Amino acid sequence: MTTVALPTRRQEEWRYSDLEAVASLWPLPAPVRIDVAAGESAHHHLLQDAGEGVAVVHDYAIAIADGGRCDFHVLNIGGRFGRVTLNVTLGKGAHFELNGAIIGGGKQTLEIVTAVTHAQPDGTSGQTIRSVLGQHATGSYLGSINVARGAQRTDAFQSVKAMLLDRTATANAKPELEIYADDVKCAHGATVGELDKQALFYMASRGMDPATAKTLLLKAFVAGVFDDMADEAVKETLEAAAIAKLEALV
Amino acid sequence: MLTIENLSNEIDGKAILKGLSLSINAGEVHAIMGPNGAGKSTLAYTLGGRPGYAVTGGGATFLGKDLFEMEPHERAAAGLFLGFQYPVEIPGVSNLQFLRESLNSQRRARGEKELNGGEFIKLAKEKAALLGLDMEMLKRPVNVGFSGGEKKRAEMVQMGILDPKLAILDETDSGLDIDALKTVGAGINAIMRRPDKAVLLITHYQRLLDYVKPDFVHVLAGGRIVKSGGPELALELEREGYAEVMA
Ligand SMILES: Nc1ncnc2c1ncn2[C@@H]1O[C@H](COP(=O)(O)OP(=O)(O)O)[C@@H](O)[C@H]1O
Ligand SMILES: [Mg+2]
Numbered sequence: 057m058t059t060v061a062l063p064t065r066r067q068e069e070w071r072y073s074d075l076e077a078v079a080s081l082w083p084l085p086a087p088v089r090i091d092v093a094a095g096e097s098a099h100h101h102l103l104q105d106a107g108e109g110v111a112v113v114h115d116y117a118i119a120i121a122d123g124g125r126c127d128f129h130v131l132n133i134g135g136r137f138g139r140v141t142l143n144v145t146l147g148k149g150a151h152f153e154l155n156g157a158i159i160g161g162g163k164q165t166l167e168i169v170t171a172v173t174h175a176q177p178d179g180t181s182g183q184t185i186r187s188v189l190g191q192h193a194t195g196s197y198l199g200s201i202n203v204a205r206g207a208q209r210t211d212a213f214q215s216v217k218a219m220l221l222d223r224t225a226t227a228n229a230k231p232e233l234e235i236y237a238d239d240v241k242c243a244h245g246a247t248v249g250e251l252d253k254q255a256l257f258y259m260a261s262r263g264m265d266p267a268t269a270k271t272l273l274l275k276a277f278v279a280g281v282f283d284d285m286a287d288e289a290v291k292e293t294l295e296a297a298a299i300a301k302l303e304a305l306v
Numbered sequence: 307m308l309t310i311e312n313l314s315n316e317i318d319g320k321a322i323l324k325g326l327s328l329s330i331n332a333g334e335v336h337a338i339m340g341p342n343g344a345g346k347s348t349l350a351y352t353l354g355g356r357p358g359y360a361v362t363g364g365g366a367t368f369l370g371k372d373l374f375e376m377e378p379h380e381r382a383a384a385g386l387f388l389g390f391q392y393p394v395e396i397p398g399v400s401n402l403q404f405l406r407e408s409l410n411s412q413r414r415a416r417g418e419k420e421l422n423g424g425e426f427i428k429l430a431k432e433k434a435a436l437l438g439l440d441m442e443m444l445k446r447p448v449n450v451g452f453s454g455g456e457k458k459r460a461e462m463v464q465m466g467i468l469d470p471k472l473a474i475l476d477e478t479d480s481g482l483d484i485d486a487l488k489t490v491g492a493g494i495n496a497i498m499r500r501p502d503k504a505v506l507l508i509t510h511y512q513r514l515l516d517y518v519k520p521d522f523v524h525v526l527a528g529g530r531i532v533k534s535g536g537p538e539l540a541l542e543l544e545r546e547g548y549a550e551v552m553a
Pocket of ligand 2: 348
C-alpha cells in the first residue's frame with residue numbers, strides 16, 4: 057500500500073474532523089464499491105453505531121450507470137468519531153438519493169461527507185440530512201456537487217437541517233457546487249435551530265414531562281429520513297436505534 | 307380550588323398583573339371579561355407557568371398546593387388545563403400521539419396505570435364525538451392546517467381526554483361560528499359542569515356565556531379585578547361597554 061499523507065484541516069473535506077482519531081485509523085482501507093448497473097435500482101443502508109470511544113470511517117465509492125438508481129440511508133450515531141463518506145458518480149439519467157441522520161452527544165464527532173458527480177446529462181440527486189446534537193458533540197455535513205461539462209438538465213438538491221440541544225454542541229453544514237454545464241438546477245438549504253419553546257410549553261401544559269416532550273419533537277424532526285425505506289425490517293431497526301439514541305440524549 | 311392572592315407579574319421587565327386576587331371553588335364557573343390588553347391572557351399563561359411570565363408578588367394555591375412551586379407539566383397532572391387563545395402547531399406530531407403521551411405522563415405522575423393503545427383510542431373517539439370533531443383530524447399533526455374553529459374544537463377534545471379539575475379557557479369562543487359555539491359550549495358543560503370541577507372562562511363576548519352560564523363574572527382591567535358580580539354583569543358590560551361599567 058502506498059503511503060498517503062495524513063489529512064490536515066486545510067483540506068475542506070477534513071476541516072471539522074477529529075484528526076487525532078483519523079491518525080489512529082491511518083492509512084484507511086479502500087472504499088466499499090457499489091456499482092449499480094444500467095437501469096437497475098439498489099437500496100443500501102448503514103447503521104453506524106460503534107461502541108463508546110471507538111473511531112470508525114466508512115468510505116463508499118458508488119457508480120450508478122445510465123438510468124440506474126441508488127437509495128442510501130445512513131444513521132450515524134456511534135463511537136467517539138464516526139465518519140461516513142460517499143463518493144458518487146452518476147451516468148445519464150441516473151438518480152442518487154441519500155437520506156441521513158446524525159445524532160450525537162458527549163464529545164462525539166460525527167460526519168457525513170459526500171461528493172456527487174453528475175458526469176452525464178439528465179441525472180438527478182437528492183440529499184436530505186437531519187442532525188440532532190447535544191452536549192459537546194460536533195456533527196458535520198459536507199456535500200460537494202460537481203456537474204460536468206455537458207451534464208445538461210442535471211437536477212440536484214441538498215436539504216440539511218440541524219437541531220442543537222445545547223449551546224455547547226456544534227453543527228456544520230457545507231454544501232459546495234462546482235458547475236460546468238449551463239442548463240442545471242441545484243438547490244440547497246441549510247438551517248440550524250433549537251427545539252420550539254412554544255411547542256414545549258404547549259406539551260407541558262398538557263402534562264407531558266420535559267424529556268417525553270423533547271423526545272417526541274426530535275422524533276418528528278428525524279422521522280422523515282426513514283420514511284421511504286423499502287425494507288420494513290431495516291427501517292424499524294434504524295428507527296429504533298435513532299429513538300434509543302434520542303432518548304439517551306434528552 | 308384555586309385561590310389567587312395579590313398576584314403581580316412581569317413580562318420582559320414590564321409589569322402586567324398588579325395585585326390580582328380571585329377565588330374559585332369547586333362546582334363554580336367564573337368568567338373574566340375585560341378590554342384588549344387588560345392582562346387576561348397574561349393571567350392564564352402565568353397560572354399555566356409559561357416561561358418568561360415571572361411572578362413578582364403574591365401567590366396562588368391550587369387544590370391546597372402552592373401553584374408556583376410546580377413545573378407546568380406538574381400543574382397539568384394536578385388537574386389544571388389551559389385552553390390557549392392561540393393553540394400551538396406541532397408539525398410531525400399527531401394529535402393522538404400528543405394526547406396519549408400527555409395523558410400517560412399525567413397518569414405516571416399521579417401513580418396511575420397508563421392507558422394502552424386500545425383503551426386510549428376508545429377514549430379519544432368518545433371525546434371527539436362529543437365535540438363533533440372527525441377522528442381523522444386527530445390523526446393529523448397537532449393544529450397544523452386546522453382552521454381557527456377546528457383548533458378550538460380540538461382543544462376541547464384535549465380537555466375531554468385529559469379530564470382536568472380546573473379549566474382556564476382563554477377566548478375559546480373566538481373563531482367559532484354559531485353552530486360550533488353551541489357544540490363547544492355543550493362540550494364544556496358535559497366535561498366540566500361537575501360538583502368537583504371548576505371553570506374560568508376568559509372571553510370578550512356575552513355569547514359563549516349564553517351556553518356556559520357563569521356563576522360569577524369579573525372585570526379585569528389594568529392588571530387587576532376591578533369589578534365582580536353575577537351573570538347580569540356580563541349583560542351589563544355587553545350593553546354599556548367597559549368604560550361605562552367601570553366608571
Ligand atoms: N410577550 C410579551 N412581551 C411584552 N409584553 C407583552 C407580552 N405579551 C403581552 N404583553 C403585554 O401585556 C399586556 C396584556 O396582554 P394580554 O394578557 O395578552 O391581554 P388580553 O389577553 O387581556 O388582551 C398588553 O399590554 C400586552 O402588550
Ligand atoms: Mg388575550
